[in-house]
Amino acid sequence: MNARLDSPLPTDPQTILQEVFGYEAFRGQQQPVVEQVIAGGDALVLMPTGGGKSLCYQIPAIARQRAGRGVTLVVSPLIALMHDQVGALHEAGVPAAFLNSTLDWEQAEEIERRLLAGQLTLLYAAPERVATPRFLGLLDTLHAHGALSLFAIDEAHCVSQWGHDFRPEYRQLTVLHERWADVPRIALTATADATTRADIVERLQLQDAAQFVSSFDRPNIRYTIVEKKEPTRQLLQFIEQQHEGEAGIVYCQSRKRVEELAATLCAHGLDALPYHAGLDAAVRQQNQDRFLREDGVVMVATIAFGMGIDKPDVRFVAHLDMPKNIEGYYQETGRAGRDGAPADAWMAYGLQDVVNQRRMIDESPAGEDFKQVMRGKLDALLALAEATGCRRERLLGYFGEDMAGIVDAPDSGAACARHEPSAGTFEHESAAQRYRRGFCGNCDNCLQPPEVWDATDAARKLLSTIFRVQQMSGIGFGAGHLMDIVRGKATDKVAQYGHQQLSTFGIGADLSEAQLRSVLRQLIAVGAVQVDAQAFNTLKLLEAARPILKGEQAVRLRAASAPGPATRSRRTRSAAPPPAVAELDAAGQVRFAALKAWRAEVARAHDLPAYVIFHDATLAAIAARAPQTPADLQGISGIGAAKLEKYGDEVLRLVRDSAA
Template sequence: MTSALAILKETFGYDAFRGAQSEIIDHVIAGGDALVLMPTGGGKSLCYQVPALARQQAGHGTAIVVSPLIALMHDQVGALHELGVQAAFLNSTLSMEEANDVERRLLRGELSLLYAAPERVSTPRFLSLLDTLHRERKLSLFAIDEAHCVSQWGHDFRPEYRALAVFHERFPGVPRIALTATADDTTRADIVQHLQLEEARQFVSSFDRPNIRYTIAEKKDATLQLLRFIEREHAGEAGIVYCQSRKRVEEIAELLCKEGMDALPYHAGLDAEVRQRHQDRFLREDGVVMTATIAFGMGIDKPDVRFVAHLDLPKNIEGYYQETGRAGRDGLPSDAWMAYGLQDVVNQRRMIDESPAAEEFKQVLRGKLDALLALAEATDCRRVRLLAYFGEASQPCGNCDNCLSPPPIWDGTEAARMLLSTIYRVQQANGLHFGAGHLMDILRGKATDKVKQFGHERLSTFGIGAHFSEQQLRGVLRQLIATGALAVDASAYSTLHLTAESRAVLKGERQVLLRESVSQPAGRSRTRERGARATPAVAQALDAGGQQRFAALKSWRAEVAKAHNLPAYVIFHDATLAAIAALDPRSLRELEGVSGIGAKKLETHGPAVLDVLQAVAD
């Protein structure tokens, strides 16, 4: 591994590999196939970039990297250029002349890495190029990023990924490495099958992201709850807010802007140019909040996203984990916050039931949703539940809402039996099913016009649950639906009806334990002036002089990044700027030892960094 370590230090500016990186890189350099599951921010890209450079030095040619997003390709290639690595991409943003030039460079062996989308890789023209390289032994490896896209059970299924089995069939002897941050056992098996990685060695890192605090709040006024969360915890910091609908995305972005935040909408209904402009601003500017549907996020490498908030329930734990994992890639404290309520359960159940998919597929979707609902309803450690889903045992984390402020538990079995009895009696009386609001009115003894219209004030259950609050009953209904003891009829205005599972609750064979309603989950309180830009956590420990140097370096970095049309973190991460500010070097030799500064960056940016520091000192 001497050559790999030398590449890591010389090119990337780091002294040591992290976690399983060393073992993975050694395996791929030696020509082995690999399936790598590593959490977001764990350093997956190094697992193919270092082997690509090492194998090229050994005469094996160019690495082909399959990447699903144009914007991601652009930034990754730009970052490699900053490191002095010869890399390029082939995608629709290039003119025919530019694409032809990239192909000529590829055939001449001038590129260390070439990035391309899965749609392009499987075209006859591209495969012909690969055939030529293979004959001349100029293919070093294939890297398949976001490999979960190959699975129909994954949350980002891309049919084009299925064609990537061609690497195994057509180019024997060329090592393949498939990488993803999210895959349960079912998705993992799909990746192995469809990419023909049966003989590949699997590397599964811990899914734990200890710097992320998981909080799931009971949804009351979700918009107000979101505003309080951002203002109290993350004013002036970068974040992502996920919503289910495009309309909701637009509304929340507008609201956040009115509250003095720098917020932008992102969804598939926006013009492509607008989406690109908004994504560029999010990546390149400080403190921007992106309000988005799940159309946004795959491959986002921005390290200083301090929070990810969900205003609607995702479809499954993989989606939730992938989306929350976009927070805190730099390893610093970050938040995953979600507001969750009865309507979320109803909506997700309805979407599955109304889907035109086969029943077998729906059953898998229901199982995945059930696991997420169990996480949302949990009264024990969120992280233990989350990691257990991916087959990883753990201990209570002490850094989720349930660990920090254990919720009071109440026995909702009586209320559950009353609700189920009411549903049974209503159906017996009228042959009809009704929604949650009407059923709660009956149980709480509210003689509304609708209750009187159907004569439901004469039911034996009318008013017997008056001592329960509407909030308590909503919690009971939420859990009954979540556990399958109640079903939502999607074709009849989300009405509720009994299931085979209802019997155990009605007969008192199953207990219903719920968390008591809490208006605001516990958390850090870091109130700041509205709209103020936050000092990055890595710089907060610096003294006054260090803070001044850090601010000057950030300003300089922003100018360089703008000139290069790259995100600022591609030039230097905040952690590297903070280390420079703390060291206050006076020579290139002193600067050379800072983590994140390789030979090329030292040569390119070193003199300018010293000039900035000297200007502060003067």
């Protein structure tokens, strides 16, 4: 067995970054992570989606393999992600492979032969395969020959029962440390709160690992949460007015809703596809491939879709149903704007979302300790939805980050390039100054501060009615009936139970149903009222209701509002170009179009998404520079040595031809 490459190659990480991947400098905490792992240390890495996590193990894998330490095993949960990452490594000239169910026996045997012959730098495999006796035997053989270099555990939050995507098979990965304790490990995730982080450390035995926690801030993403009224109409208005012709993801809770909504979007002229676990596997794969490889596709999906999606130009992520917790929300919204250009995270949220999520927790077969943690996580998400201040500040605070302490805040205007500032709010401030005072300039509450009203009286009327109904009837009732009592509506159900005799009947006749629904939703969010899923979603008071009822605590809530005006004018059918492309002159635009068409042909031939060949930013840089020689291509971000050799002549030909 030969664990070395045939010719000596540089092992310096900066050189590998430039020559293999075509980037001039590391970003954020990439460099200290890479240095820690190359030196043989363990690492736990928390880095937001789009922050460059994969380079944190790919560069050490290359450096350690060149130094004769053998192959890196990457544990990855998704077949599609393995396929695209291995394809991208091949494009960069790095020998890599995957072992998964898409391979037949002969193909798998060939991969194993190359593995044992020392011909691979990285091998990708799912956790289920890693735990099989055959695979463990392969690792034993590699280790015996000193050719097992590194274990990289991607999507490490899957190991934690407190995380948003717990997968029991990840628990079996403890075997890696128990069986080969001398092999360094790096565990990576885009999101984990303190509880999940501690669980990852315990489950993967990473107590001695260096921890690298990057800022969770994604300043290019604008966060907007609207009151759910007519959600399909609201979503259509959002897409048509702000993102027509652009790629996006819409998350729904149920499979049925996914299919209905995808059909509705198509009927309105959008290129929309459904994705959920109940679809035929071939259809799911076909839809995912179209989303990754084509422009302007909207994927309507359950949370079964998204992990490992590297598509850089997703311009929006919309939630038509509320996620379970902030980790899930952050992970899903983080799939927007990976290219750094402006993107939107939009969610419609209503009382029924609160009821449904509470019911799912209460009816789950989990133990009470687990349910209590999940309720706390849901409460944090409800507080984000009901917040009247900066949403980004609350979101970052959940992950233990002080927005005022972010030192790498974007330049003034960068985070809100699409949005006109409100008069006198932040047009003369830097982004760092805004952040220090809890004002991000790129969420709905900062751009258009919500109207807040004194809801103490309305809240006391609702709470008193819940108490008196329970006292009179001995049973609880749902939200609709209780609001009918407060508003004095003489329904058949009110008459049946004699609730028109209550002293609170009609006490809130001056309040609209929308106002009361908003008050009730926010009382549930602050923990004054509980939805009892075991008793047909009836409402009951909690201890936090006492000071409100006694007049000791004021309640100030965001006003129920009508849909606001669009922040952008309606677009034509074609999507607006990214800023780097928009800045090109007329000749540059011609070059960019020619390069993009060529890239699409190459991507189809290689069965890869176009961005794996070259990102739009790289094509824009080529179009701007108008290179005439191979030397002119060097130094353009995203063009490493292998891509220069493979595509350089063709790119130069296209540039010359576009000038003819």
